[in-house]
Amino acid sequence: MKKYILADKFFYPNRTRGKGYLEIVDGKFGRYFETLPEENAEVVDYSGKWIAPGLVDTHIHGMLGVDVMDNKPEDVTTIMSEGLLKCGVTSFLPTTLTGDYDLLEEVARGIAENKELATGAKIQGIYFEGPHFTEEHKGAQNPKYFENPSIEQFKKWQKAAGGCIKKIAIAPEREGAREYVRMLSEQGVVVALGHSNATYEQAADCVDAGASVWVHTFNGMRGMTHREAGMVGAAMTLKHTFAELICDGHHVEPVACEVLMDKIGRDHIALITDCMRAGAMPDGEYILGEFPVVVAQGMARLKEGASLAGSVLELKDALKNVVAWNLATPEEAVEMASLIPAVSCKIDDKCGKIMAGRDADFIVLDHEMNLCETYLNGISRYKA
Numbered sequence: 001m002k003k004y005i006l007a008d009k010f011f012y013p014n015r016t017r018g019k020g021y022l023e024i025v026d027g028k029f030g031r032y033f034e035t036l037p038e039e040n041a042e043v044v045d046y047s048g049k050w051i052a053p054g055l056v057d058t059h060i061h062g063m064l065g066v067d068v069m070d071n072k073p074e075d076v077t078t079i080m081s082e083g084l085l086k087c088g089v090t091s092f093l094p095t096t097l098t099g100d101y102d103l104l105e106e107v108a109r110g111i112a113e114n115k116e117l118a119t120g121a122k123i124q125g126i127y128f129e130g131p132h133f134t135e136e137h138k139g140a141q142n143p144k145y146f147e148n149p150s151i152e153q154f155k156k157w158q159k160a161a162g163g164c165i166k167k168i169a170i171a172p173e174r175e176g177a178r179e180y181v182r183m184l185s186e187q188g189v190v191v192a193l194g195h196s197n198a199t200y201e202q203a204a205d206c207v208d209a210g211a212s213v214w215v216h217t218f219n220g221m222r223g224m225t226h227r228e229a230g231m232v233g234a235a236m237t238l239k240h241t242f243a244e245l246i247c248d249g250h251h252v253e254p255v256a257c258e259v260l261m262d263k264i265g266r267d268h269i270a271l272i273t274d275c276m277r278a279g280a281m282p283d284g285e286y287i288l289g290e291f292p293v294v295v296a297q298g299m300a301r302l303k304e305g306a307s308l309a310g311s312v313l314e315l316k317d318a319l320k321n322v323v324a325w326n327l328a329t330p331e332e333a334v335e336m337a338s339l340i341p342a343v344s345c346k347i348d349d350k351c352g353k354i355m356a357g358r359d360a361d362f363i364v365l366d367h368e369m370n371l372c373e374t375y376l377n378g379i380s381r382y383k384a
Contacts, residue, residue, distance in 0.1 A: 054090025
């Protein structure tokens with residue numbers, strides 16, 4: 001079955017195409033044409049609108065009352081997966097928290113065995129955020145489970161996950177971190193660095209060993225001073241790495257976002273949400289991992305200590321924010337919310353770009369970057 005999408009602009013990975021027609025054939029992207037290539041063809045008219053690849057959230061714990069750590073994979077593949085379509089997200093990495101190691105194994109197994117059953121946004125792998133962190137910047141991670149990294153333990157998790165763990169985050173100062181990073185990187189697993197009080201040199205050692213992503217940059221990491229560059233300084237200066245960034249206006253001041261973007265380039269920024277179960281839910285009290293959280297005024301904070309505890313950000317809003325804050329062009333914003341997250345987690349062979357032959361997962365935007373519609377496999381699944 002074939003149809004054509006008519007729109008004012010199409011966001012391709014290497015260039016932006018002007019007004020024309022995008023071919024959709026049996027749920028896959030086809031070619032782009034400046035004029036309609038055949039008479040009497042089915043045309044879906046989005047004149048005045050833009051077409052972008054479906055967004056990719058590579059760091060998200062939950063939403064709509066669902067948390068990955070609940071160990072209810074059916075909720076992740078239905079409630080969470082469907083809810084993400086309303087956020088413009090068509091691919092994601094369900095993200096764990098530091099927790100009991102046996103529970104982490106069961107969560108990994110459950111997601112892996114059920115990921116193909118996702119009815120909405122597609123599960124492209126699993127992200128283990130922790131548990132090899134340190135206490136100084138623990139955030140909402142539970143320190144009672146913190147331990148040094150173990151290759152044997154990771155093998156157990158990865159076996160349970162059937163190889164689906166795409167990314168894991170650790171603190172560089174943990175004993176054995178460098179060797180752990182080297183071995184996992186050689187296996188194709190992306191190692192991220194965060195929730196850490198590491199020095200610049202400790203972070204650099206892990207990057208030298210293969211680490212390539214900074215966990216929600218600025219948040220949960222040693223800051224930069226004029227005497228010690230710290231984790232933030234490492235994120236800003238070490239080449240060929242990617243910085244996760246939460247652009248909700250609460251986690252990171254827009255000016256700080258701009259400094260990071262200007263320093264490392266917008267093609268190395270991966271917009272993420274770090275959204276927890278309260279996403280798309282009313283203000284109130286929730287649980288993140290084992291900790292009570294209060295959500296109010298767009299922020300999620302631990303009930304005790306008031307530290308930020310994830311977010312309630314939707315990726316479509318991060319996309320809109322960076323343009324509204326004059327930090328990025330629409331083209332740059334789209335890449336930071338789709339292609340760059342996918343590249344950073346080595347899943348860009350599955351998602352993140354409009355490309356002939358790929359699943360036709362895309363979104364429709366107006367000129368103010370508002371989400372108008374979400375398509376999955378060439379079928380409209382959400383309309384604002």
